[in-house]
Amino acid sequence: MTEKTRCCVCNRQGRRECPALDGMICTSCCGAKRGSSIDCPPHCLYFPFGTEAYDAWLKIDSTWMPKVIRYILDHVDKTHFENILRRMDSDNVPSAESVEMSFPAAAHYFLGVERDADEKTIADIWEEEGWQGLNNDERVMIKYRRNTLPTIIEVQNVLGDHAMECIDLFDPDGSPFIMFDRSLAQNADRFTRFLMWITHYLHFSRPEGVGFVVPFSIFDEFYDEILMRVCGKSKNFRASDVKGYLAGHFGECCALLKTITRDNTKRMIRSIDMHHGVAVYEIKGSREDIKAIIEIKPEFNFDDRELEPDDPEGTEYYNWLRRGESKKIEASMHPSFSHEDESQGVGILGLLKLCPDQMIIEMFSKKKFEFAKEMVKKYFGSYVNFSRESVEDLSKQAAKRIKKMEREPSDKDEEKQAGTIPIEIEQQVMEQFYREHYTKFLDDSIPALNGMNPREAAKNPVMRPQLIELMKSHVHTLSTMCRQKGLKLDIDWVLEELGLHELL
Numbered sequence: 001m002t003e004k005t006r007c008c009v010c011n012r013q014g015r016r017e018c019p020a021l022d023g024m025i026c027t028s029c030c031g032a033k034r035g036s037s038i039d040c041p042p043h044c045l046y047f048p049f050g051t052e053a054y055d056a057w058l059k060i061d062s063t064w065m066p067k068v069i070r071y072i073l074d075h076v077d078k079t080h081f082e083n084i085l086r087r088m089d090s091d092n093v094p095s096a097e098s099v100e101m102s103f104p105a106a107a108h109y110f111l112g113v114e115r116d117a118d119e120k121t122i123a124d125i126w127e128e129e130g131w132q133g134l135n136n137d138e139r140v141m142i143k144y145r146r147n148t149l150p151t152i153i154e155v156q157n158v159l160g161d162h163a164m165e166c167i168d169l170f171d172p173d174g175s176p177f178i179m180f181d182r183s184l185a186q187n188a189d190r191f192t193r194f195l196m197w198i199t200h201y202l203h204f205s206r207p208e209g210v211g212f213v214v215p216f217s218i219f220d221e222f223y224d225e226i227l228m229r230v231c232g233k234s235k236n237f238r239a240s241d242v243k244g245y246l247a248g249h250f251g252e253c254c255a256l257l258k259t260i261t262r263d264n265t266k267r268m269i270r271s272i273d274m275h276h277g278v279a280v281y282e283i284k285g286s287r288e289d290i291k292a293i294i295e296i297k298p299e300f301n302f303d304d305r306e307l308e309p310d311d312p313e314g315t316e317y318y319n320w321l322r323r324g325e326s327k328k329i330e331a332s333m334h335p336s337f338s339h340e341d342e343s344q345g346v347g348i349l350g351l352l353k354l355c356p357d358q359m360i361i362e363m364f365s366k367k368k369f370e371f372a373k374e375m376v377k378k379y380f381g382s383y384v385n386f387s388r389e390s391v392e393d394l395s396k397q398a399a400k401r402i403k404k405m406e407r408e409p410s411d412k413d414e415e416k417q418a419g420t421i422p423i424e425i426e427q428q429v430m431e432q433f434y435r436e437h438y439t440k441f442l443d444d445s446i447p448a449l450n451g452m453n454p455r456e457a458a459k460n461p462v463m464r465p466q467l468i469e470l471m472k473s474h475v476h477t478l479s480t481m482c483r484q485k486g487l488k489l490d491i492d493w494v495l496e497e498l499g500l501h502e503l504l
């Protein structure tokens with residue numbers, strides 16, 4: 001054995017090159033000293049706490065957690081352990097799924113948060129005993145995991161198949177860090193926000209257990225409520241206080257998140273006017289009189305669709321557009337809905353069906369239905385007699401469908417079958433759509449920006465944070481859709497146009 005192949009620590013047969021010691025090292029010296037007495041560089045393939053040994057970290061995790069749980073159970077009362085486990089759970093009746101979150105949460109709570117009568121955590125006591133039962137790698141691991149705490153993170157960018165650049169939304173300086181997690185990276189998009197326990201290692205961070213997504217639509221409400229609980233109305237919070245609160249009330253906070261999300265969905269459904277209104281009129285005189293009016297009014301557009309099986313011969317369909325006098329309805333519509341269906345350049349009010357001796361109108365909101373009935377009186381009043389109408393509340397059905405969907409996740413095969421358009425064509429169509437949509441958006445008055453257009457808001461110091469929040473949600477929605485559909489689209493050009501370099 002030459003000098004060069006010997007382990008430079010113990011002089012036995014060296015097995016691998018050690019970039020820290022600049023020589024060979026044997027596996028046992030490496031395993032016993034890496035990350036503790038050897039100052040390993042992050043790129044070493046044998047250093048589980050570096051950036052290049054993802055699976056080596058997993059292997060340590062798999063022995064570390066059972067040892068930690070055993071140690072905790074030896075040191076705390078069983079009933080107390082069960083109480084904390086329940087406190088970390090958002091459900092009254094813990095399920096297999098919720099235990100995936102509550103178990104690691106409880107482990108880290110006992111390890112580094114809860115203090116005994118002598119102000120000591122379990123980790124403090126274990127450290128005094130010389131980390132009995134833990135090997136070198138597990139000791140290095142516990143050094144970091146005794147400081148694990150919950151927070152809300154926001155994904156800035158997904159970097160490959162297991163890494164993400166993230167920020168901590170309770171961290172005052174908000175400096176980015178790299179998070180490692182395969183399943184999270186595959187399910188996260190730009191600006192996805194998670195409530196979860198995080199461990200910060202020297203060269204990367206890791207989530208503990210699964211995280212809960214905090215949707216954009218309720219983020220402010222949830223975030224403000226947490227701060228209110230921690231520091232009242234002052235909003236001057238210390239990150240450590242917020243995280244301490246989240247740690248001690250984790251299950252409660254998860255339940256709060258669920259409740260706010262559910263209430264918001266219900267509110268949204270209730271606020272949407274989804275009524276299917278149909279009114280039938282008998283034609284008094286000649287159908288030609290009615291056709292003559294339809295022809296001169298700009299809002300009626302002939303639709304050459306196929307007739308329904310029970311349509312009488314000679315039935316004609318017209319799209320009723322928000323044009324001409326029918327544009328007036330937009331004044332009473334919520335601004336964000338006034339462009340809701342402008343793929344043809346103009347919004348739709350509903351449908352007009354002209355049968356040989358009946359005229360039928362069909363609208364998809366109460367407001368549009370009432371408006372259209374007034375317009376019928378005005379345009380066709382002397383040529384038709386009102387016969388009957390029906391109004392059906394679709395939002396109740398939608399709510400039922402959402403409930404059903406929550407119970408039975410959608411059928412993947414069905415989704416696949418629906419997407420029969422070749423991906424290249426879809427890519428092209430979507431690119432075109434977003435290009436046009438956002439070109440218009442840049443100069444559009446936006447309700448969420450107090451009626452300013454995005455260009456104005458970008459230059460306005462008061463409105464700029466709201467614009468950033470709005471654009472984050474746009475980028476997020478788009479990147480989620482792209483991931484699910486396998487498309488490559490971005491709206492970086494919009495961000496550049498607005499000078500939002502924070503988001504690029």
Ligand SMILES: [Zn+2]
Pocket residue numbers: 007008009010011012025026027028029030
């Ligand atoms: Zn050795």
